Amino acid sequence: MVGAVLIGLLVLVVAGCVCVVWADRGGPAWTRVVASITVRGGEALRSALRSTRRRGNSGSGGSD
Template structure:
């Protein structure tokens, strides 16, 4: 389990480094990795919003 988490951390750090490098005019592969990293971040952000929205609707609070 620890190895999986370390691998995931390495991917995240590498993706962030590619985003910075691509902004500074890095090679094409770095721009591709940066685009994939930013896309994955947007997907995670959208799934988090959908999850929270579902929790708010199911609580029956009627806060609207």
């Protein structure tokens, strides 16, 4: 079950990336919509990962 979910997620990510490239090359309007959603989702994920890293590193104490 977990494998099927991961494969489905991978298919969605690859399809989103294909739409980003296709929209950049002047594809149909629906590819621009999917590309916009893909880019915004990636930016949201990147922002969430940055804030998680900042919270995780703030209490490290610097004992390298």
